[in-house]
Amino acid sequence: MKITEDEVRYVADLANLKLTEDEVRKFQADLDEILVHMDRLNEIDTSQVEPMSQVLYEAEETATLRPDRERPGLGSQLALANAPLASSGYFKVPEVIKR
Amino acid sequence: MDIDSLTIDQVRDGLRARKFSSVELTTEALRFAAAENSKTNAYITFSEDRALGAARRVDEKLARGEDPGSLGGVPVAVKDVMVTKGVRTTCGSKLLAHYIPPYDATAVERLENAGGIILGKTNCDEFAMGSSNENSAYGPVRNPHALDRVPGGSSGGSAAAVAQGTAVVALGSDTGGSVRQPASFCGVVGVTPTYGRVSRYGLTAFASSLDHIGPLARSVRDAARLLGVVAGRDPLDSTSAEAPVPDYLAHLTGDVKGLKLGLPREYLKDLTSETGALIAKAVDKLKKLGCEVHDISLPATDYAIASYYIIATAEASSNLARYDGVRYTFRSRSSDSLSDMYRNTRGEGFGAECKRRIMLGTYVLSSGYYDAYYLKAQKVRSLIARDFANAFAQVDAIVAPVSPYPAFKIGEKVDDPMSMYLSDIYTITGDLAGIPCMSVPCGKTAGGLPVGMQILARHFDEQRMFRLADAFERASGAN
Numbered sequence: 001m002k003i004t005e006d007e008v009r010y011v012a013d014l015a016n017l018k019l020t021e022d023e024v025r026k027f028q029a030d031l032d033e034i035l036v037h038m039d040r041l042n043e044i045d046t047s048q049v050e051p052m053s054q055v056l057y058e059a060e061e062t063a064t065l066r067p068d069r070e071r072p073g074l075g076s077q078l079a080l081a082n083a084p085l086a087s088s089g090y091f092k093v094p095e096v097i098k099r
Numbered sequence: 100m101d102i103d104s105l106t107i108d109q110v111r112d113g114l115r116a117r118k119f120s121s122v123e124l125t126t127e128a129l130r131f132a133a134a135e136n137s138k139t140n141a142y143i144t145f146s147e148d149r150a151l152g153a154a155r156r157v158d159e160k161l162a163r164g165e166d167p168g169s170l171g172g173v174p175v176a177v178k179d180v181m182v183t184k185g186v187r188t189t190c191g192s193k194l195l196a197h198y199i200p201p202y203d204a205t206a207v208e209r210l211e212n213a214g215g216i217i218l219g220k221t222n223c224d225e226f227a228m229g230s231s232n233e234n235s236a237y238g239p240v241r242n243p244h245a246l247d248r249v250p251g252g253s254s255g256g257s258a259a260a261v262a263q264g265t266a267v268v269a270l271g272s273d274t275g276g277s278v279r280q281p282a283s284f285c286g287v288v289g290v291t292p293t294y295g296r297v298s299r300y301g302l303t304a305f306a307s308s309l310d311h312i313g314p315l316a317r318s319v320r321d322a323a324r325l326l327g328v329v330a331g332r333d334p335l336d337s338t339s340a341e342a343p344v345p346d347y348l349a350h351l352t353g354d355v356k357g358l359k360l361g362l363p364r365e366y367l368k369d370l371t372s373e374t375g376a377l378i379a380k381a382v383d384k385l386k387k388l389g390c391e392v393h394d395i396s397l398p399a400t401d402y403a404i405a406s407y408y409i410i411a412t413a414e415a416s417s418n419l420a421r422y423d424g425v426r427y428t429f430r431s432r433s434s435d436s437l438s439d440m441y442r443n444t445r446g447e448g449f450g451a452e453c454k455r456r457i458m459l460g461t462y463v464l465s466s467g468y469y470d471a472y473y474l475k476a477q478k479v480r481s482l483i484a485r486d487f488a489n490a491f492a493q494v495d496a497i498v499a500p501v502s503p504y505p506a507f508k509i510g511e512k513v514d515d516p517m518s519m520y521l522s523d524i525y526t527i528t529g530d531l532a533g534i535p536c537m538s539v540p541c542g543k544t545a546g547g548l549p550v551g552m553q554i555l556a557r558h559f560d561e562q563r564m565f566r567l568a569d570a571f572e573r574a575s576g577a578n
Contacts, residue, residue, distance in 0.1 A: 004349070009494070015416060015461040016423070016438075017454060018446030026451075027458055033517050034459060038405040040476050051477035052484055054308050054338075055294040055533030057556075063341050066334035078201040084430035091425050096437050 002035035003028060100124075102131050103264025106322045110173050121157035121172035125150050125216050128174040130204050130492065132218055132265035139241045139250070141259040146186045150174075153216045168214030170328055176266035178257045179220035181207055181229050181312070182301040186217075190303050191235040191253075194422050194429045194448035205336065206270055206312050206329040213328045215573075218266055221256030225450045226419065227272055227305045229253050230280060230522055234452040242285060244549060248506040251281030255316065258285040261315045268316040268325045269270040274305050275407055276501070278313040279538040283501035283504050283551025286540045288322045288568070289315045292492060293559050294533030295340035297326070298333030306414035307338075309407075309530045319496040323347035325548050326561065342559050344552060345556020350562040351515070351569040356389030358567060359433025361494035361510035365400040371504045373544045378500050381541040381552045384574055385498065390567075395490050395497070399482040400528060406483065407527040408520055409463050410475035415453075416460025422448060455516060484532040487555070496567055497555040500525055501538045505548035525553060534562045539568040541575070 005028045012019045012027075019027065031042075076089045085092040100109075100119060121125075129147055136142050149442045182188045182200035189195045190392040203211075224234040232240040232255025240255040243263040254271030258281035261269050271278040273291040282289025290313045297312040297528050304310065315437040330344045362382060367375065386392055398480035422432035425442030431447050434440030449457070457468065463472035490497060502522060512519045529536035537560070538551035552571070556564040 003462070003545040005146065007462075011462045011465065015457050015467060016420075016441040016444040016445055017457060019454070020446075023136075023343055023451075023454070027455060028196035030455055030516050031459060031542055034408065034520070035462075037474065037517065038409060040404050041402055041409075041472075041479055042481065043171060044399070044402060046475060046482070049478040049481050051474055052481040053477055066337075073286070074201055081201060082198055082428050083426055086426060093425060094434055095235050 002032050102127055104317070106318060106325055107170065107173050107267060107323050111171060114157070114167065114172050121135060121161070121167070121216070122151060122384055125154035125174065126173055128216070129218055132260070135263055135265050138246060138335055139243055139259045139263055140238050141221055141240055141256040141263060141265060142176065142254070143189055143191070143222050143237045144187045144256045146183065146217055149183070149186055150216050152216050155216050157216070168212065169324060170210060171214030173215050173267050174218050175210055175215040176219060176221045176257055176260040176269035176567050177207060177217055178254050178271045179273055180223060180303045181270060182303070183207055183217065183220065185218065188220060189237065190227070190293065191223045192450070192453070195426045195427060196236070197466040200299065203318060205298040205333045207301065209329050210270070210325070214492050215328070221254070221260055221269060223256055223455050224253035226303065226415070226451050227253040227274060227277055228415070228456055230258065230519050231507070231512065232281070236450060239509055242506045244286060244547060245506065246510055247575070248507055248548070249284065251284035251506065253277040255281045257315050258282050258287055258289065261285070261287045261317055267463050268314060270325070270329070271313055271315050272302055273313050273409060273530065274309045275530055276317060276499045279501050279526050279536060279551065279553060280523070282315055282538040284506040284549065286543070286549030287317055288319050288537065288539055289313065289490055290322050290326055290537040291529060291535065292326055292561055293340070293535045295338050296330050296535070296559070296561070298336040298339040300333055300335040304418040306411040307418065308414060309411055311530070317417050319491070319539055319572050320348065320351060321539070323351065323565045331403055340559070345562050347562055347565050348559060350566045352566060353570050355385070355567050355570045358496065358556050359494040360385060361395035361490050361497045362389050362392055362490045363395050363397045363490070363497060363499055364398070365397050366499040369503050369524070370500055373541055374502070374504055377542040377544070377550045378552060381571070382394040385571060386400055388570055388574055393494055395489060395494060396488040397528070399479065399486050400489065400524070402479045403483055403528045403531060404524055405478040406479040407523070407531060408459065411474050411482060412456045412460035413464050413473050414460070416457045416464065419453065419457055427535065452516070469477055483528055487532045487534055491557045496563060499553045499555065501530045501551040501553045502526070505544055529555050534558055537564055537568060539571060
């Protein structure tokens, strides 16, 4: 077995994801099957291979930079328009530090 | 005017000849799309006001004798993962059921600047995660060729709309096959351009090193035209490439004599007999057109699924962290503390497949596992890219199947994630290498299900890929 139910709970915690006990059981089985499949990567020797993190194309070193010029932003009203809770130009969240 | 089989050229000619105005065409297209939507559920949201506003601008240009643009008046569908200012963008998720973006994706802006008319936003797997469109909070999409079957995914709504004729062309997004596989299942053309060819500004991020925007159309010509409109450098996406955009239509000469094509043996092992026979027939047709077909090997293919599902889920787990109940409309009602708010919002908001991928991605990035999974997967990705580079030293393009089998039944694989992942085997390799690839219809099974042939080409060689696909399409008598 590659992953236990306790490890599933631990990972869910890292991911800020609340799972039901049914989901914990289901994901334990699903992830286990998937991780077993992933073990086949160990069949190939990659000791001489560089990791590929991005597709690269020929370009100047600064090609990805745009001129450092001021551009209008969204403004707080638009930026807050989709917030579930906002007031006085801020996102509102539950109290973080109890007095 | 046959609304369900219009081409971009027909729209242009009809507008010029005053057979219809852009507002008339748009009104009829919206009516038809809304009426047909009960069959396939291809659209989540219609954008009537925006469409009619854009149509009025096209008519005004025509009245002044100006060019309305290369997509002037063309009804277009946009996958609901690209943001549209003022038009709800759900990403197929319950989390974003009420999300109204404050800006437009660059691809959306470019297609409207070229005169395109956005009819609405198409259904898809939640955050583009899936191969069947069954992971949508807005219900599955049905395949227009067989309503009890899936349209493929994740751009299932865009493929179904184009196949059904409720849009002339559509934009989809492809991270592991999400344009090509639904195109294949629905019998339309679907293109994944070179990584960096089309700006992703405003495309909701799934796996940033793999995400592409690409066109779907009923002909190679229309797909090439749409790509020409949306492609090109965008200062708002630092991964978009500076490379100039060629005039793709000028390359559709029909002449493919002497083109060297590779047929990778690793892609022919696990096909159903009908798919295998249709691919073999397509290869014969390419030989008759004068192409040389060579047997080639892409030996790292067997490791592609494992590599892809590590990299894609790792990136997804990070990209989806932003849906925390603070900024994007949905927040769990039971949230007394900040930490509970995050957990409950995400637990209630995400569907099962998103949760599974967030879990897998978090696991492979977690302390002690990073080297064994993520780093290893990135090294294997290098080998897959190297396979293609070696192949393209010998051949001009690669032909292959898109999917091992045609459209499957709704519900058939939904409880078996591993089997669903394995079905992406022939499409994820192109995304991992970042090369352009596309699906072009190559026939139907005895049961009437479409099958697509895949063409893969060198980085930024979309023009040769289109030339081959167009020649094949002409020889097939389609369109």
